[in-house]
Amino acid sequence: MEKSQEALVLLRQIIRVTDMQEKEISRSTGLTLPQLMVMQTLRQMSPITTGELAKEISLTQATVTSILDRLEKRCLVSRERGVEDKRKVWINLTEQGLDLMKGAPTTQQDIFSRRFDDMQQWEQSMVVAALERVAFMLDAQHLDAAPVLGIGQLDRGMN
Amino acid sequence: MEKSQEALVLLRQIIRVTDMQEKEISRSTGLTLPQLMVMQTLRQMSPITTGELAKEISLTQATVTSILDRLEKRCLVSRERGVEDKRKVWINLTEQGLDLMKGAPTTQQDIFSRRFDDMQQWEQSMVVAALERVAFMLDAQHLDAAPVLGIGQLDRGMN
DNA sequence: TTTATATATTTAGTTTTACGAAGTAAATTG
DNA sequence: CAATTTACTTCGTAAAACTAAATATATAAA
Numbered sequence: 001m002e003k004s005q006e007a008l009v010l011l012r013q014i015i016r017v018t019d020m021q022e023k024e025i026s027r028s029t030g031l032t033l034p035q036l037m038v039m040q041t042l043r044q045m046s047p048i049t050t051g052e053l054a055k056e057i058s059l060t061q062a063t064v065t066s067i068l069d070r071l072e073k074r075c076l077v078s079r080e081r082g083v084e085d086k087r088k089v090w091i092n093l094t095e096q097g098l099d100l101m102k103g104a105p106t107t108q109q110d111i112f113s114r115r116f117d118d119m120q121q122w123e124q125s126m127v128v129a130a131l132e133r134v135a136f137m138l139d140a141q142h143l144d145a146a147p148v149l150g151i152g153q154l155d156r157g158m159n
Numbered sequence: 160m161e162k163s164q165e166a167l168v169l170l171r172q173i174i175r176v177t178d179m180q181e182k183e184i185s186r187s188t189g190l191t192l193p194q195l196m197v198m199q200t201l202r203q204m205s206p207i208t209t210g211e212l213a214k215e216i217s218l219t220q221a222t223v224t225s226i227l228d229r230l231e232k233r234c235l236v237s238r239e240r241g242v243e244d245k246r247k248v249w250i251n252l253t254e255q256g257l258d259l260m261k262g263a264p265t266t267q268q269d270i271f272s273r274r275f276d277d278m279q280q281w282e283q284s285m286v287v288a289a290l291e292r293v294a295f296m297l298d299a300q301h302l303d304a305a306p307v308l309g310i311g312q313l314d315r316g317m318n
Numbered sequence: 319t320t321t322a323t324a325t326a327t328t329t330a331g332t333t334t335t336a337c338g339a340a341g342t343a344a345a346t347t348g
Numbered sequence: 349c350a351a352t353t354t355a356c357t358t359c360g361t362a363a364a365a366c367t368a369a370a371t372a373t374a375t376a377a378a
Binding site (some may be wrong): 319320321322323324325326327328329330331332333334335336337338339340341342343344345346347348 | 355361364367368374376377
């Protein structure tokens, strides 16, 4: 088989597994998948505005608003109208919300990390380098500009 | 930063990019994302039964049934009651459905493949090897077999 | 053969997502 | 200050997602 095909198959597998893991977390927390996405994003980057949040998870503001409505009703997040700019609404995890995310979430990542740490140094570096390559190769946005880059050059700041 | 964290960040990036690419295809084909998943699966493994299809994309049968209802109404798939086992319903892409999938889809993969092919042989092998590693490390299913974990604590019983 | 149990799918009913369009209010620009 | 832009929300609608129950077929047990 083509090596590139092989890589694509593996990628699909990886995505599939993470997808299923998220569903597992979703079940265990009692959150739906989009709600989970919002909560995870909040955990990382709160406080954040509704608009930024929407951009982050690639949904429309309208959709995010309705997801937030439900999370707020369950006291997992709080909204706070901006003081400096009153158009903005800042979202935060409540204590309850933070607890929920602390409790159940990162099983997948724990397992991954533990296994990862078990590898030799050079293997770890290899994996990271390879993932950088893949991330770059997938990024269709920059496709015209793109000759394949040397590995060191890839860190140009994302977001 | 922890190397394992670095790897996880890259993974999330990869998943995010593919997610956005799928949304792009979804727009260009006029299919919703779950519909697209069904169609892509069908393209690979049709004919397939409703149940198998559901398992493949990790949704309940009920959900898949309703998705199929819509695809059938648009003449993109066909249902056929099994002859040997009349409980089964075999799903197929119609000609129209196949055309649709032929037309729009693989841009992402094309770009990926082109870039992949641009790499040196040894780099290609490295990437594939690394992806295999990652796929394994993520696969929580086999976690009991995994020597990496000493702890039986992650008992995610379920099912 | 009849009864029970398991399998495969669909139907029903409810909640949640998802989006575009329109609405409101606050900022910014000319 | 009028006009426009920005940030969210509301509304209406379609799709998705789940559980529970219904239907029909297949297999096993009695």
